[in-house]
Amino acid sequence: MHDFSGAFRLALELITSGDSTLVEIVLLSLRVSLSAVGIACLIGLPLGAAIAITRFRGRGATIVLLNTLMGLPPVTVGLLLYVLLSNAGPLGILSLLYTPTAMIIAQAVLVTPIIAALARQVIEDLHAEYDEQLRSLGVGKMQSIATLLWDGRYSLITVALAGFGRAIAEVGAVIIVGGNIERVTRVMTTAIALETSKGDLALALALGIILITLAIFVNAGVMALKATAARAAYA
Amino acid sequence: MHDMVRDVPCVLPAVTEPVRGLALSAKGLVFEARGRRLIDGIDLSLRDRAVTAIMGPNGAGKSLLLRLLHGLLKPTQGEILWNGQPADADMARRQAMVFQRPVLLRRSVAANIRYALQIHGLTPPERDRRLDTMLRVARLDHLAERPARVLSGGEQQRLALARALSTAPEILFLDEPTASLDPASTLAIEELLRQAQAGGTKLVLVTHDLGQAKRLAHEVVFLNRGRIAEHSAKDSFFAAPTSAPAQAFLDGRIVL
Numbered sequence: 001m002h003d004f005s006g007a008f009r010l011a012l013e014l015i016t017s018g019d020s021t022l023v024e025i026v027l028l029s030l031r032v033s034l035s036a037v038g039i040a041c042l043i044g045l046p047l048g049a050a051i052a053i054t055r056f057r058g059r060g061a062t063i064v065l066l067n068t069l070m071g072l073p074p075v076t077v078g079l080l081l082y083v084l085l086s087n088a089g090p091l092g093i094l095s096l097l098y099t100p101t102a103m104i105i106a107q108a109v110l111v112t113p114i115i116a117a118l119a120r121q122v123i124e125d126l127h128a129e130y131d132e133q134l135r136s137l138g139v140g141k142m143q144s145i146a147t148l149l150w151d152g153r154y155s156l157i158t159v160a161l162a163g164f165g166r167a168i169a170e171v172g173a174v175i176i177v178g179g180n181i182e183r184v185t186r187v188m189t190t191a192i193a194l195e196t197s198k199g200d201l202a203l204a205l206a207l208g209i210i211l212i213t214l215a216i217f218v219n220a221g222v223m224a225l226k227a228t229a230a231r232a233a234y235a
Numbered sequence: 236m237h238d239m240v241r242d243v244p245c246v247l248p249a250v251t252e253p254v255r256g257l258a259l260s261a262k263g264l265v266f267e268a269r270g271r272r273l274i275d276g277i278d279l280s281l282r283d284r285a286v287t288a289i290m291g292p293n294g295a296g297k298s299l300l301l302r303l304l305h306g307l308l309k310p311t312q313g314e315i316l317w318n319g320q321p322a323d324a325d326m327a328r329r330q331a332m333v334f335q336r337p338v339l340l341r342r343s344v345a346a347n348i349r350y351a352l353q354i355h356g357l358t359p360p361e362r363d364r365r366l367d368t369m370l371r372v373a374r375l376d377h378l379a380e381r382p383a384r385v386l387s388g389g390e391q392q393r394l395a396l397a398r399a400l401s402t403a404p405e406i407l408f409l410d411e412p413t414a415s416l417d418p419a420s421t422l423a424i425e426e427l428l429r430q431a432q433a434g435g436t437k438l439v440l441v442t443h444d445l446g447q448a449k450r451l452a453h454e455v456v457f458l459n460r461g462r463i464a465e466h467s468a469k470d471s472f473f474a475a476p477t478s479a480p481a482q483a484f485l486d487g488r489i490v491l
């Protein structure tokens with residue numbers, strides 16, 4: 001217990017002194033996860049919207065699949081990407097294994113179904129309200145999707161933040177395709193796993209505190225955004 | 236406030252197309268949903284430029300008929316003809332509709348109107364000009380930058396109507412546009428409708444409000460159980476309805 005409080009004090013010192021190792025890890029984490037969420041939004045938002053407003057055979061099955069993929073185990077994604085990206089794999093020629101790019105791809109794969117599935121729900125509700133009006137105005141399908149995405153923007157930002165929460169906290173996929181290489185692919189979660197097993201609790205705790213703080217900020221941001229949207233009756 | 240409405244000169248964007256003979260007709264219109272026949276063989280041809288009120292008891296199929304005419308629903312049988320032709324993309328652009336509960340985009344008042352103008356492919360300068368006009372005519376200019384959905388019910392419906400009229404439709408469908416509005420808002424809407432009609436837009440209006448039909452309509456289509464019970468000029472409809480359902484309706488009896 002004495003050890004623990006000592007480690008905690010050390011952790012706070014690391015944070016307040018702006019320890020360079022710590023900062024590097026945090027920045028890489030943010031870079032990887034924000035890029036992954038950006039890519040996931042580019043794919044997932046239009047995909048979710050398209051599924052929301054079109055009727056096609058197998059639509060129900062597609063939605064079930066999408067909802068299932070929301071719970072994709074990160075280690076499985078990591079493993080599949082590892083197989084694809086390893087030197088012997090079909091994408092081995094790209095030499096992406098153990099790079100931040102591989103980690104971004106892994107997290108994008110994890111987060112895209114989350115964004116698509118949540119966006120589908122948001123857009124479907126909005127579509128129920130807008131459908132007749134948009135058809136009456138003579139709005140085409142593509143333009144409908146653009147309109148619905150824009151008018152659902154506040155709800156969709158919270159969707160993106162949910163995706164970011166998943167990406168930044170995930171360890172299984174990035175540790176497999178990133179390899180947790182110091183100063184290259186070490187992010188907060190993989191560092192916590194490593195330092196804990198090494199017994200260096202101070203750095204692990206410092207990173208844990210930052211992760212939780214980040215989570216608090218993200219959720220506070222979501223709430224503030226919802227309040228803003230409600231004031232303008234945009235939610 | 237009401238006088239202000241009347242003071243506004245008629246500056247709605249005029250219907251410019253040289254189509255003074257736009258005739259809308261329905262032939263053998265049938266609509267079924269879940270095995271029930273809700274519109275049961277409607278033949279109808281509407282007078283050009285006149286204001287047509289569609290009346291009838293609840294569940295008679297008034298809103299359905301309006302949606303079929305506007306093209307929001309596909310008839311199970313029969314067809315809708317515009318000057319003898321089935322509706323095409325061009326015809327869809329020449330009409331507009333206002334719903335009972337206004338559907339406003341989650342944007343500002345001005346952006347709602349600009350959206351419709353953009354969809355209709357107007358050039359940016361023309362868009363600005365129309366927007367200006369519509370905001371003034373609908374007396375929404377002081378609210379232009381407000382989020383549309385924080386407006387009062389009456390203001391929201393004025394905006395929905397202004398948006399519909401901004402594209403200068405040749406025919407405007409209205410589904411109980413004032414059903415949930417206070418008298419002042421209703422008056423403002425009716426004034427706008429009169430201006431639109433004077434500017435050359437044909438109005439097809441579903442209404443429950445006998446007074447509104449008397450004030451605005453030139454002819455009445457009376458529906459009962461998915462069929463046209465009576466289609467006559469306003470004066471003769473209200474003075475001497477010929478069908479039993481219409482007589483019962485005007486007497487205030489429940490029509491079965």
